[in-house]
Each structure stands twice: as structure tokens, then as C-alpha cells.
Amino acid sequence: xxxxxxxxxxxxxxxxxxxRKSLTTAEEILVDPDxxxxxxxxxxxxxxxxxxxxxxxxxxxxxxxILMYGAHLLRNGAAxxxxxxxxxxxxxxxxxxGAGTIHDWEYAWLGRSTESVEDNVATGTFGTWDETxxxxxxxxxxxxxxxxxxxxxxxxxxxxxxxFLPRPEDLCATICQFPLDPLxxxxxxxxxxxxRFGLSTGHHEVQHSWKEASILSQAYRLGVPVxxxxxxxxxxxxCHPMFNGAVIGRAAGEDFRRFAxxxxxxxxxxxxxxxxxxxAPQVFEKGLSCVHNLRFQRGGSAVTGHSIYVVxxxxxxxxxxxxxxxxxxxxxxxxxxxxxFSRMGGRMQYLQSDNCAFIHxxxxxxxxxxxxxxxx
Numbered sequence: 399x400x401x402x403x404x405x406x407x408x409x410x411x412x413x414x415x416x417x418r419k420s421l422t423t424a425e426e427i428l429v430d431p432d433x434x435x436x437x438x439x440x441x442x443x444x445x446x447x448x449x450x451x452x453x454x455x456x457x458x459x460x461x462x463x464i465l466m467y468g469a470h471l472l473r474n475g476a477a478x479x480x481x482x483x484x485x486x487x488x489x490x491x492x493x494x495x496g497a498g499t500i501h502d503w504e505y506a507w508l509g510r511s512t513e514s515v516e517d518n519v520a521t522g523t524f525g526t527w528d529e530t531x532x533x534x535x536x537x538x539x540x541x542x543x544x545x546x547x548x549x550x551x552x553x554x555x556x557x558x559x560x561x562f563l564p565r566p567e568d569l570c571a572t573i574c575q576f577p578l579d580p581l582x583x584x585x586x587x588x589x590x591x592x593x594r595f596g597l598s599t600g601h602h603e604v605q606h607s608w609k610e611a612s613i614l615s616q617a618y619r620l621g622v623p624v625x626x627x628x629x630x631x632x633x634x635x636x637c638h639p640m641f642n643g644a645v646i647g648r649a650a651g652e653d654f655r656r657f658a659x660x661x662x663x664x665x666x667x668x669x670x671x672x673x674x675x676x677x678a679p680q681v682f683e684k685g686l687s688c689v690h691n692l693r694f695q696r697g698g699s700a701v702t703g704h705s706i707y708v709v710x711x712x713x714x715x716x717x718x719x720x721x722x723x724x725x726x727x728x729x730x731x732x733x734x735x736x737x738x739f740s741r742m743g744g745r746m747q748y749l750q751s752d753n754c755a756f757i758h759x760x761x762x763x764x765x766x767x768x769x770x771x772x773x774x
Contacts, residue, residue, distance in 0.1 A: 408594075408639045412528040420510035424611040427475035427505075431482045435758035442751045443759065445707070450763035452668050452705050453488055461667035462490050462660055466678035467753070469497035472505075472613055473512065474754035479761045481616040488764055491660040492549075492617055493653075495677040496628030496646075499552055499614060500635065503534055506556045506612035507604065524637065531638025532595075533604055536561055538649045539591060539642075542584035547652035548626035553618030560604040563588075563597055587645050595640065623660065625653035627681045658685040662693075666703040671739060673710055673753040679738030686742055704744035708736060709756045719748040 438446070453463050465480070472494075483489045504511035507529065518524035525531075534552060540561040541551025555561055569589045573582050591597065609615045617624045628650055630636070630643045661682075671678040690700050708719075715730020723740045724730045731737060740746045749756065 407636075407641055410526060410637060410639050412526045412531065412638055413523065415504065415508055415527040415529045418513055418523075418527055420504075420508070421512040421514065422473060423510040424505045424608045425509070427473065428478055428611055429475040429754060429758060431479045431758070431761055433758075435762060436752060436755040438751050438755050438759055442749050442756065445747065445749050446756065446759045446763050449668070449670070449707055449760055450766075453760075453764065456666060456668050457487060457490075459666060461665060462663045463488060463668045464491045464493065464660055464664070464670070465489050466493045466669065466671045466674050466682065467498065468495060468673035468675070468677070469501050470673045471753045471757065472498055472501050474752070476754045476757050477505075477611050477613050477616065479754075479757050480613055481610070481620075482761055483757075483764070484617060484620045484622045486764070489622065491657070492613065492622065492624045493657055493678070493681065494549075494613075494624070494626055495674065496626065496633035496635070499548070499626050499628075500530060500534065500633055502612050502614050503552060503556065504530060506606040506608050506615055507533070509608045509611070525634025526637045527634070528638070529604075531635040532640055534635050535591070535638070535640045535642060535645055536563075536597075536602060538645050539584065539588040542645070542648055542652075543581060543588065545581065545652070546649075547656055548628070548646075548649035549614060549624030549653055550618060551649060552626070553612075553614035553624060555604070556606045556609060556612050556615040557618045559606055560602045562601050563592060563599055565599045566592060583644070584648060587642060587648075591640060591642070623656060625657040625660075626650060627653065627657070627677050654681065654685065657681065658688045661685045661701065662689045664689075664701050664704045667705075669704060669706045669739075671706065671708045671735065672757065675710060675712075675735040679735050683738050683742060701743060706739050706742060706744055706746040707749060708739050708746065709749045709751050709753055710735060711750065711752065713750055714748040719746055 456463055501511045515524055537552045537555035538548060541554060566589055569585045573585045576582055614624055628646060630646060635641060686701060693699065714736055715733050717724045717730035719736050719740055723737050736748050
């Protein structure tokens with residue numbers, strides 16, 4: 399069999415991020431939580447009040463409120479709104495995809511993000527931005543030495559304006575002393591990268607001047623867990639000489655374990671899937687299955703009493719998902735972001751809405767105390 403060709407990504411030519419024509423800026427997109435939310439349909443407005451009441455009840459009994467979001471929630475300027483929701487204790491766990499973290503880091507560091515995919519793929523420059531791929535990899539590699547996952551590692555990197563690179567001899571000594579430790583491979587990855595790219599020991603400073611535009615940074619500051627669920631080759635950090643699938647996979651693997659751990663506290667809780675048509679349903683169903691597997695081994699029961707609210711711009715196939723999933727001959731059956739969640743127990747409701755408008759209305763609804771409910 400003729401072997402397939404293998405590109406040598408180490409030969410990629412990368413460019414300074416500041417030279418890229420970015421399509422959005424932090425100042426343009428950030429939404430003030432105190433401003434008037436954009437209009438939503440009457441149905442969504444009623445549902446927002448229900449979601450708010452459900453979240454109040456959930457937090458009053460100490461259960462999880464998990465927000466799974468796609469990159470557009472960040473790109474539409476919801477960072478300050480989510481910061482308020484986290485600070486007030488309404489959200490207990492966040493989960494996003496790789497793109498959600500890339501835009502997050504670029505806004506935090508440069509104050510702008512997004513590019514023309516069509517134009518830049520045509521010129522071979524799409525994603526080939528040095529600082530983005532370099533610093534996210536460094537954040538994940540140094541975080542891995544502390545047993546951290548993707549979300550916490552990058553949030554820490556942004557919040558602390560960089561990372562510390564240990565001495566190569568110290569890395570070598572630790573690897574040799576504990577070769578079977580799971581972190582030994584993380585040490586090898588960092589050691590190899592420092593050698594290949596001539597990185598020196600000490601504090602690697604990266605000043606992030608727009609931390610208010612970073613969900614990851616604010617979550618780290620507030621102590622709210624964030625897990626990241628990327629795909630290898632999905633994100634622009636693959637278009638960089640420093641690309642290392644093992645580094646990404648190690649960080650994402652840790653985060654999947656932590657996400658599944660959050661699902662183990664979902665009884666009576668709330669899940670918000672906002673603008674994540676692929677990652678959220680796929681990761682949720684596998685995580686919940688793992689929770690059930692372990693619970694049943696201990697003689698326990700399945701997660702129950704949870705509510706799932708799925709928010710996206712599509713019309714949901716013109717199907718009332720509160721009735722369950724449609725038959726296979728209905729095109730709505732093939733909407734994974736609805737169908738998967740409808741199979742996950744509890745009660746699932748689909749809301750067709752702009753994602754930032756939904757979160758903004760929810761923030762305002764949660765500011766008003768409900769009768770008989772107290773925020774914990």
C-alpha cells in the first residue's frame with residue numbers, strides 16, 4: 399500500500415497576529431449588562447422567566463447550573479454578562495469548544511479577533527498567526543505540569559499574564575525520577591518545545607490588556623470551572639509549527655473528566671446549551687453515560703430532575719421538542735443539537751433566539767428576586 403503524504407507542519411510560515419485584518423474588536427462587541435437587552439420573541443421572553451426561576455430553585459438546593467456555549471456567544475459580546483452571572487453564583491460550570499478559547503485569548507491579548515476564512519485559506523494564511531498558536535500551546539503545556547485542563551490552564555495564563563517555564567535540567571530530572579507518572583509525558587512535550595523554539599527559563603510574560611473580554615480569565619478569577627472540548631485539526635492552533643495534538647488531547651482529556659464530574663452533580667440541576675450545535679450534545683451524552691456507568695456499579699440511580707434549555711438561531715425543524723424527538727421521516731430528527739439533548743432524561747426545551755440576547759434577558763431576569771426563592 400502506498401503511504402499517504404504527510405505535511406511537515408514545522409515548516410509553516412506564521413505571521414504576527416497584529417498584521418491580520420481582524421473583523422471585530424473588543425470595544426465593538428462587548429455588551430454592557432446594564433443596557434437594554436435586544437428584543438426576543440414573546441415565547442422566548444416567557445421561557446426566560448421560567449429558566450430564571452429554575453436556576454434560582456437549582457442554586458437554592460446546591461445543584462449544578464452548567465452553561466455549554468459556542469464561540470459566537472463570546473464573539474457576540476456576552477463576556478461581561480457571563481461575568482455577572484458567575485459572580486452572582488448563578489452559573490457553576492462552563493464548557494466551550496476550541497474556537498471559544500481562541501477568540502477568547504485573542505480578544506484578551508490584542509483586543510480584536512476573527513478573520514475572513516475564505517480570503518485567508520486562499521492565500522494560505524488562515525490561522526497562521528504566531529502568537530495565538532504559540533501562547534495557547536504554552537498555556538496548555540505549563541498547565542499540564544500542574545495537572546490542569548485546557549480551560550483552567552488558559553484562564554490562568556490570561557489572568558496571570560503569562561506562565562513560568564522551568565529549567566530544562568529540572569524537567570529532565572523529574573522525568574527520569576518519575577517516568578511512569580502521567581505528567582512525565584507533559585514534561586517531555588514542554589522540554590522538546592523549549593529546545594525546538596529556543597525558549598528560555600523563567601517567566602514568559604504576555605500582557606493581556608482586555609481581560610474583561612475574556613470569559614476564561616473571569617471564570618478563573620472567580621473560581622468557576624471551565625472545561626474545553628476541542629477537536630484535533632478543528633482549530634487554527636493546528637496551523638502553527640508548535641502544533642502538538644498530544645498537548646491538546648491531554649488538556650481536553652482532563653477537561654472531559656472534570657465535565658463528567660460536574661454532570662454527577664446535575665440531579666435537579668439546569669443545563670443551558672447556547673449556540674453549540676456539535677460540541678455540547680456530543681460531549682454531554684458521553685459524559686452522562688460515564689456518570690451512569692459508575693453510579694450503577696455502586697448501586698446508584700440515573701441523574702434525574704434536570705432541565706435542559708437549548709438555544710440557537712435555527713428554527714428547530716419546526717418541531718415542538720417538548721414532545722420528545724420527531725419520527726425519522728421528519729427532517730427535524732436530524733438536528734443533532736436538539737435530538738441528542740431530547741434523549742438525555744429530564745425536561746428539554748428548545749428556544750429559537752439570538753444567543754447573546756437570550757443570556758442578556760436571563761441576566762436581567764435573575765436580578766429580580768422570585769417569590770419564595772432565595773439566591774444561595
